[in-house]
Amino acid sequence: MQPRTSLAASTPEHALGRWVTGVLEHQHFIPTCFGLFLALRTLVLLVPVDPESDAGWYFSRARDLAAGNGYAEGGHPTAYWPVGYPAFLAALFSVFNSSVLVGQLANLVLAAATFPLLYAVAKQTLQSETAARLALLLLAVYPNNIAYVALLLTETLFTFLLLLATWLLLKSRGIIWLLAAGLTFGLATLVKSQTILLIVPVVVLAGWARWSWAPLWTGIGRSVVVLVAAAAVVAPWSWRNYLVFGEWVMVSTNGGMALLCGNNPSVVGDYWRDFSCDDPIFDGVKFSVEDQLAADRRARARAFQWIRDNPGDFVGMFPKKFFRLWAPDGEAEWAYQLGSPLYDENVLAFRTVRIANQVLYTFVLIAAAAMLVIAAIRGAPPLVFLGAAIAAVHTAVSLVFSGQSRYHFPTMPFLIMYAAWFAVWLMSARRQELLARLIAPRR
Numbered sequence: 001m002q003p004r005t006s007l008a009a010s011t012p013e014h015a016l017g018r019w020v021t022g023v024l025e026h027q028h029f030i031p032t033c034f035g036l037f038l039a040l041r042t043l044v045l046l047v048p049v050d051p052e053s054d055a056g057w058y059f060s061r062a063r064d065l066a067a068g069n070g071y072a073e074g075g076h077p078t079a080y081w082p083v084g085y086p087a088f089l090a091a092l093f094s095v096f097n098s099s100v101l102v103g104q105l106a107n108l109v110l111a112a113a114t115f116p117l118l119y120a121v122a123k124q125t126l127q128s129e130t131a132a133r134l135a136l137l138l139l140a141v142y143p144n145n146i147a148y149v150a151l152l153l154t155e156t157l158f159t160f161l162l163l164l165a166t167w168l169l170l171k172s173r174g175i176i177w178l179l180a181a182g183l184t185f186g187l188a189t190l191v192k193s194q195t196i197l198l199i200v201p202v203v204v205l206a207g208w209a210r211w212s213w214a215p216l217w218t219g220i221g222r223s224v225v226v227l228v229a230a231a232a233v234v235a236p237w238s239w240r241n242y243l244v245f246g247e248w249v250m251v252s253t254n255g256g257m258a259l260l261c262g263n264n265p266s267v268v269g270d271y272w273r274d275f276s277c278d279d280p281i282f283d284g285v286k287f288s289v290e291d292q293l294a295a296d297r298r299a300r301a302r303a304f305q306w307i308r309d310n311p312g313d314f315v316g317m318f319p320k321k322f323f324r325l326w327a328p329d330g331e332a333e334w335a336y337q338l339g340s341p342l343y344d345e346n347v348l349a350f351r352t353v354r355i356a357n358q359v360l361y362t363f364v365l366i367a368a369a370a371m372l373v374i375a376a377i378r379g380a381p382p383l384v385f386l387g388a389a390i391a392a393v394h395t396a397v398s399l400v401f402s403g404q405s406r407y408h409f410p411t412m413p414f415l416i417m418y419a420a421w422f423a424v425w426l427m428s429a430r431r432q433e434l435l436a437r438l439i440a441p442r443r
Contacts, residue, residue: 020427024133033133034115037140041111041149045104050339055152058086063098065090076289077244082252083237084191085154103152110160111149114413115139117163122417124170125383134420138364139413143357147332148409154191155409161188162198162410166386169206169226178222182229189234193251194397199226201389208382215382245293253292256300260285262402263303267317281306318399325395325403329361330354368418371425387414 023029051059058081065071071083089103096102118139122132139145148155161184168181181203189195203226204219234250241249264281281302287295307314333354337343343350375384391411398407 021130021424024130024137029133030119030136033136033140034112037115037136038108038112040140040146041108044146044150045101045108047150047336047342048340049150049336051100051152052335052338054081055335055339057081058089058154059100059103059152061086062089062093062103066093066098073289078289078292079241079244079249079251079253080289080292081254082154082190082193084187084189085157087190088157089152100152104150107149107151107156110156111145114160114163117160117167118413118417120167121163121170121413122420125386126417126421128421128424131417131421131424134423135413135417138360138416138420142360142412142416143353144330144332144361144409145412147330147336151332151335153335153406155406158188158191158195159410159413161185161191162195162390163413166202166206169203173207173222175225178225179229182226183233185226186230186233189230189251190237193255194393196227196230197393197397198390199223199230201393202386205382205386205389210381211379247293249293253296256296256298256303257285257287258401260299260303260306262321262400263306263314263317265306267402321399321403322395323403325398325405325408326365328358328405329408330357331405364412364415364419367422368415371418371422374422374425387411387417390414 050056061071061073061078061081062085065086066089070077071086072078073080089106092102092106093099115136119132119136122135123129126132165181165184165188168177168184171177185195185199200220200223203223204216207219207222208215238248238250241247241253245253260282266281282299285295285299285302287299330353333350336350372385372388391408391414394407394411398404
């Protein structure tokens with residue numbers, strides 16, 4: 001078996017490529033890049049933005065929890081949205097104070113923690129120091145990622161937990177590391193319930209360094225350990241829900257409503273109509289906080305009935321949902337449009353940043369897709385496709401429910417990793433050698 005080799009960039013064939021590689025490999029690049037990363041995310045906190053819509057709901061529930069009023073809405077216990085993010089904010093509010101700034105500073109810390117995690121995951125997955133460093137730079141200047149630091153939404157916390165769980169799995173295969181990854185996945189499930197669908201593919205691929213059946217079966221066994229640990233974290237909340245509602249609710253009671261929002265007669269692939277949930281079909285659901293569990297069942301039944309009655313439309317919506325999930329980016333702008341007093345007088349600046357963001361995002365998508373195709377053709381090991389599997393799971397969920405650009409946010413560090421790898425590959429004068437090192441057998 002050949003020893004593992006570092007997939008550092010080969011000598012670039014162009015002067016520009018040599019200069020870029022020299023910058024990336026400079027000894028001060030990582031601390032300088034981290035400084036840029038923090039500076040841009042600190043600056044965005046200077047833009048005032050009030051929590052509106054989903055962020056406003058999370059903020060209100062967090063304040064109630066911190067005040068000892070429980071997870072409730074209008075005096076009624078709720079589990080409509082997962083408790084993870086409001087509980088995280090409530091813990092901070094209990095120590096400090098119930099202010100938007102506390103949540104924003106927490107986001108800044110979480111975002112800062114994703115920096116070394118992405119570096120470690122990229123190095124381990126791609127075996128390329130240069131690509132890992134370029135990924136850090138791309139993430140540092142990615143406007144949508146920067147903008148979310150000021151928003152009290154789940155994305156920054158969830159992305160941190162997903163990268164942390166992935167790093168723990170890549171770090172070691174020992175039982176302690178598996179349990180730690182499972183606990184992290186459990187916390188992530190309390191933030192976004194669909195996390196449970198990620199556990200098996202991520203655990204299996206994280207330990208599948210070469211094409212062989214043995215690592216696959218081992219990975220399935222490891223998945224059981226991680227699932228048990230994750231379930232141990234989620235179980236107390238599920239038990240609380242049983243005591244409150246008299247029925248088992250693993251995390252939240254919004255699954256039926258979410259399904260109906262993406263599967264009803266008004267779903268036509270247009271953002272404002274697809275996600276406003278204002279079709280007459282919702283009138284019969286008669287949602288109320290005090291009757292949320294029964295309403296969720298009614299919504300789920302109506303959604304399934306519509307799917308059964310319109311199987312062609314259900315499948316025909318997949319391309320539109322896929323487009324809504326992956327084509328646009330920069331949706332953080334909407335939060336500033338709703339909640340920032342500076343938006344109206346600075347529309348041009350916000351729009352310019354949005355356009356620049358879309359250009360960078362489009363490059364990342366194209367470059368990541370190209371590199372994954374090349375890696376697949378050349379027989380790269382399964383581990384390389386770990387990030388692609390995460391993107392695939394999020395895509396599958398969106399095709400069944402609804403495709404919103406916000407849902408691809410947690411996958412972006414992984415796609416940025418692939419895009420950076422592609423850029424390094426393009427700059428290399430010995431591209432075939434670069435790929436050959438990657439697909440060499442690993443210990």
